[in-house]
Amino acid sequence: xxxxxxxxxxxxxxxxxxxxxxxxxxxxxxxxxxxxxxxxxxxxxxxxxxxxxxxxxxxxxxxxxxxxxxxxxxxxxxxxxxxxxxxxxxxxxxxxxxxxxxxxxxxxxx
Amino acid sequence: xxxxxxxxxxxxxxxxxxxxxxxxxxxxxxxxxxxxxxxxxxxxxxxxxxxxxxxxxxxxxxxxxxxxxxxxxxxxxxxxxxxxxxxxxxxxxxxxxxxxxxxxxxxxxxxxxxxxxxxxxxxxxxxxxxxxxxxxxxxxxxxxxxxxxxxxxxxxxxxxxxxxxxxx
Numbered sequence: 001x002x003x004x005x006x007x008x009x010x011x012x013x014x015x016x017x018x019x020x021x022x023x024x025x026x027x028x029x030x031x032x033x034x035x036x037x038x039x040x041x042x043x044x045x046x047x048x049x050x051x052x053x054x055x056x057x058x059x060x061x062x063x064x065x066x067x068x069x070x071x072x073x074x075x076x077x078x079x080x081x082x083x084x085x086x087x088x089x090x091x092x093x094x095x096x097x098x099x100x101x102x103x104x105x106x107x108x109x110x
Numbered sequence: 111x112x113x114x115x116x117x118x119x120x121x122x123x124x125x126x127x128x129x130x131x132x133x134x135x136x137x138x139x140x141x142x143x144x145x146x147x148x149x150x151x152x153x154x155x156x157x158x159x160x161x162x163x164x165x166x167x168x169x170x171x172x173x174x175x176x177x178x179x180x181x182x183x184x185x186x187x188x189x190x191x192x193x194x195x196x197x198x199x200x201x202x203x204x205x206x207x208x209x210x211x212x213x214x215x216x217x218x219x220x221x222x223x224x225x226x227x228x229x230x231x232x233x234x235x236x237x238x239x240x241x242x243x244x245x246x247x248x249x250x251x252x253x254x255x256x257x258x259x260x261x262x263x264x265x266x267x268x269x270x271x272x273x274x275x276x277x278x
Contacts, residue, residue, distance in 0.1 A: 027176045028140040057147070057165065059172045060239035088165040095166070095246045096239050 005029040007036050015046040022054040025062030034065045041072040046079060053084030053107070058092055070102060081105055130156065131195035138179035138188045138211070146171050146192065150207075153194050157205045157268045166247040170264055171207055173240035174251075182213035182260060196268065203268040204249075212259040 005023035012018050017040050025033055040048050050066070052058075066082065073080035083105035085093065093099040132149050136142045150171050154164035178190055191210040196203055222245075244251055250265040 024144075026140070026143050026172060027180070028143055057168065059169060059176065060243055061176065063239055087162065091162060091165065092169060092243070095169075095243055097242075 005032050007032075009036070012047075012049070015044060016049070017045050017047070018049045018051060020051040020054070024057040025055055025065070026057070026059050027061040030059075030061040030065045033062065034068065037065065037069050038072070041069070041076045041078065043076055046077075047081065048073060048078060049081045049083055049105075051084050052082060052089055053086065055089055056086055058089045060096070063092065063096055063098060066102065067098070079103075083107060131193065134192045136190055136192065138175070138183045138186075138190050140176070140179060142190075143172050143175055146175055149192070149194060153196070153205055157196055157203070157266075159205075159266075159268070163266075167205065167266055170244045170247045170251075170266075173244050174207075174209055174262055174264060177240055178209060178211050178213070178260070178262075182211050182215050184215070188213055205266040205268055207264040209262040209264075210256075210259065 005021065005025065007022070008020040010018040010020070019036060019040065021033060023029065037048075037050070048069070050069070055062075070080050072078075081103045084107050085104060090099065090104075093102065093104070132153065134145070134149065136145065147168055150168045151164065154167050159167065175190065175192075179185065179188075182188070189212050191208075193208040193210075194206065196205050244264070248264045249267045250263075252263040252265070254261040
């Protein structure tokens with residue numbers, strides 16, 4: 001259990017950003033994920049990749065935050081991608097029937 | 111899924127509890143979810159559940175607590191009593207979690223009705239997923255409206271009732 005949520009932001013190119021998330025995304029921490037995500041949705045950034053390979057637990061508040069991200073990306077004409085989901089997190093997306101709604105990559109780009 | 115008016119609850123009324131019941135009284139602050147997660151980890155290990163099933167149990171407990179905190183108490187501090195144990199009923203074993211709140215808001219919704227509605231993936235809105243997750247992972251979710259709050263019970267079958275590969 002990793003109750004503190006940490007982030008690492010990498011500029012992959014002039015219009016592509018990667019956000020690595022480390023820790024558990026719960027009702028207690030999901031607001032911090034939202035704070036990190038929201039500023040990324042600008043006209044300039046065309047692709048946002050959220051790396052979740054170090055997230056072992058995510059509840060519906062985390063999923064709801066990512067749903068918001070997907071909607072923000074549609075509004076700005078960008079591309080919103082999740083990558084590196086752990087088995088547990090992928091299972092929660094499947095239970096919520098959202099595993100086919102998001103674009104999900106197996107592993108983050110180098 | 112059940113809901114009924116009741117004066118109060120007897121949380122140990124079903125079957126015979128094995129030794130090792132865990133009880134906790136806590137405020138409905140969101141950081142208490144982490145405390146509940148620790149208790150879930152202990153109980154699912156005792157029940158010899160797989161990592162995947164343990165995570166599903168943790169999700170259900172997390173979501174129910176979050177619902178009580180956000181909707182029953184409206185984000186204000188309120189008391190939640192939490193109890194968990196493994197019970198024997200005939201030949202079956204069940205892992206049971208009881209939640210008791212003292213909120214003025216008594217929930218009168220129908221979980222089955224809410225969760226049976228198809229998910230509108232084209233018009234997703236944040237929120238509303240918690241009950242769906244609870245419904246999809248718990249073998250039973252019972253709700254009783256009390257005179258001074260709510261009682262919720264989550265039941266997870268152990269052993270034969272466990273199916274990690276089941277699709278929700």
